[in-house]
Amino acid sequence: MDMDNSGGLTPEQTERVVAVAMDLAREGRTEQLLEFLAHGLPADVRDPAGNTLLMLAAYHGHADSVRALIRHGADPDLRNGRDQSPLAGALFKGADDVVTVLIEAGADLDSGTPTARATAAMFGRDHLLAG
Template sequence: MILLPLYAMHSSISEASHFSDPEEVAMELKNHFFNAAREGDMEVLELFIESRYDLDTQDTKGYSALILATYYGHLDAVERLLTAGANPCIKDNRGNTAFMGAIFKGEEKIAYRLIGTHCNVDERNNAGQTAAMYAALFERVELLQAMKDWGADLNAQDAAGNSAAQLLRGGIRLTSPINYDHSR
């Protein structure tokens, strides 16, 4: 249900851009929503939240507002989106979550906020990598310990055979182990 604040934004967008197609207007609103998350614009995010906009909507790359706010380091926006009901477990098109993005970008405060959500701490992206593997690769040792305390499996392996424990020791495999079939 879109309420008055977004209708007002919609009206100004329509007047400024002369959109006649409702799909174009919806796309423009979506772009404003994602830009607000990217920029940490709390006033605009609050308009979307108050208007009951779908906080879990995703762009063409699968990014949600929560993923974008995380990636750009906006802890206040992350917190507000979470308290408003945004799903922290959503994956982008590569299978990465907001938590994985926080670790990748070094946004440790956000990562600590996301670690306590109901998401699976051992969730894997499309390459079979876990957030613990990211933490180990980028030497975020304290965060890795917190993940272990939360139940993360540091011995889980990705498609190339890497585990968080191995990555923390500096070992990395760039390709999958060769599986020779000698049955021919």
């Protein structure tokens, strides 16, 4: 889970904080998510499956949350435990606005399995990668 200073929380409490933050990312609740970051939650914290907040926000189509997480230092290329990138997830889900945000943030089109390029080709979304 990569939290250097959990503020004296027990492992169970830390796990719960991360789970709540992941739910906020899935739901696109940007302001609440930013409160967690303001109180020390790392932008690139991972859940047990290796998903980051950015991965979940991207996969669920929340461009504003993705943009905010990137502004707060989230790495747009961190892949989950299945080697999937946030960009490939957004392409798979058809979240065109999220794809645009990630490309503008410099997301790697060739990282992960499958790559964003391969995912775009599979789903007929090549035009989104042609900056």
